[in-house]
Amino acid sequence: MRTQPPVRPEPRTRTLDAPPSLVPLLARGALLSPFKRPRPDAPVPATRLVLPGARIDLAHLAAYERVCGFPTGADALPVTYPHVLAFPLAMRILAGRAFPLPLLGLVHTSIEITGHRECPADAEYELAVLVERLAPHRRGTEATVLTEARVQGALAWESRSTYLARHSPRDPGKDGGPGREQGRGHHGDRRPNRTRDHRRGPDPRRDAEPLPALAEWHLAPDVGRRYGAVSGDRNPIHLHPLTARLLGFPRAIAHGMWTVARCLAEYGPGETARVRAEFRAPVLLPGTVTYAARGPRFELRSGERVHVTGAVGPTHARDE
Incomplete structure (x- = not known):
C-alpha cells in the first residue's frame, strides 16, 4: 500500500522582528536529528514565517558576489542572492520540532527560481518561507520549500527548493508505508519528478x-x-x-x-x-x-x- 503525501493545512503566518540567529538553529537541528523518523506521510509544518523590512548589507552582498564569481557593485541582486537572505527563516522551520526530516544529512536536490522583477540592492524586502509539501522519493523523503521576496507588497522573487532526507522507503517510520518512486538519486542518478509542473x-x-x-x-x-x-x-x-x-x-x-x-x-x-x-x-x-x-x-x-x-x-x- 502506497502512502499519500498529506495535504498541507492553511499555514499560520508568524511575523518575526529580526532574522533568526543561525548558530543556535544549526545546533538545535543537529541535536534533534537523531530523534526524527522521516516519512512522507508525516504532517507538514503549518507555519509560514515572514520577515518584513529586510535590508541588504552591501558588504555581505559583495562578499557573496566574490565567492560565487559575480561582478561586484551591480545595482540589482544576483538572482540567487534572495535565497541567502531568506536562509535563516528556512532554517528556523527545518531545524524545528515540527519539521519531520533530520537536518543532518539533508541535501538540496533542486531549485526553481522566478524573478518577477528586478531586485534592487537598496530596496527593502519582505521575506516569507513555508514548507509546501513532503513527498516520497526512491531514496527517502523529499520536502519542497517555498521562498518569496516582496517589495512594497508586490512579489519580486520566488523559489521552490527540494531537500532530500535519505532513508529506506520500505521503513519510513512506524506508521508509514513504502514510498512511491518519483525520481532517482541523491545528488546522483536523479530523474525528473513526474509530479512537478514543468511549465514553471x-x-x-x-x-x-x-x-x-x-x-x-x-x-x-x-x-x-x-x-x-x-x-x-x-x-x-x-x-x-x-x-x-x-x-x-x-x-x-x-x-x-x-x-x-x-x-x-x-x-x-x-x-x-x-x-x-x-x-x-x-x-x-x-x-x-x-x-x-x-x-x-x-x-x-x-x-x-x-x-x-x-x-x-x-x-x-x-x-x-
Whole structure:
C-alpha cells in the first residue's frame, strides 16, 4: 500500500522582528536529528514565517558576489542572492520540532527560481518561507520549500527548493508505508519528478545533446567553508572531510547553491530571471570541474559525470 503525501493545512503566518540567529538553529537541528523518523506521510509544518523590512548589507552582498564569481557593485541582486537572505527563516522551520526530516544529512536536490522583477540592492524586502509539501522519493523523503521576496507588497522573487532526507522507503517510520518512486538519486542518478509542473520554468534536460565545454575550474578544499561563511549554511557535509565522512561522503562537497550561482555568474548578465537547476551528483572538494553551456542550458561536470544541469529563461516568459 502506497502512502499519500498529506495535504498541507492553511499555514499560520508568524511575523518575526529580526532574522533568526543561525548558530543556535544549526545546533538545535543537529541535536534533534537523531530523534526524527522521516516519512512522507508525516504532517507538514503549518507555519509560514515572514520577515518584513529586510535590508541588504552591501558588504555581505559583495562578499557573496566574490565567492560565487559575480561582478561586484551591480545595482540589482544576483538572482540567487534572495535565497541567502531568506536562509535563516528556512532554517528556523527545518531545524524545528515540527519539521519531520533530520537536518543532518539533508541535501538540496533542486531549485526553481522566478524573478518577477528586478531586485534592487537598496530596496527593502519582505521575506516569507513555508514548507509546501513532503513527498516520497526512491531514496527517502523529499520536502519542497517555498521562498518569496516582496517589495512594497508586490512579489519580486520566488523559489521552490527540494531537500532530500535519505532513508529506506520500505521503513519510513512506524506508521508509514513504502514510498512511491518519483525520481532517482541523491545528488546522483536523479530523474525528473513526474509530479512537478514543468511549465514553471525552462527545462534543464530538454534534450540529451552534450553541451560544449567553456571553462574549467579547479576548486579548492575550502570552497564549502567560504560559501558557508557568507550563506550561513554550515551543514557539516560541506565543511571538512571528517564531518562529511560521518554523513556518508568520501570528502566534503560543495553547496548546491554555490554550484548553481557559480554557473550563473559564468553564464553572464543576460536574462536569467527564470532558473531551474537539478543537483545530480556531489561536487567533491578539492576537485576539477568543467562548465558547459549552449543557449539557455548549462551544466557542471567532471569527465562524464554530470553534477548540475540547469536552464535559464527571460523575464517575459514568467507569465506564460
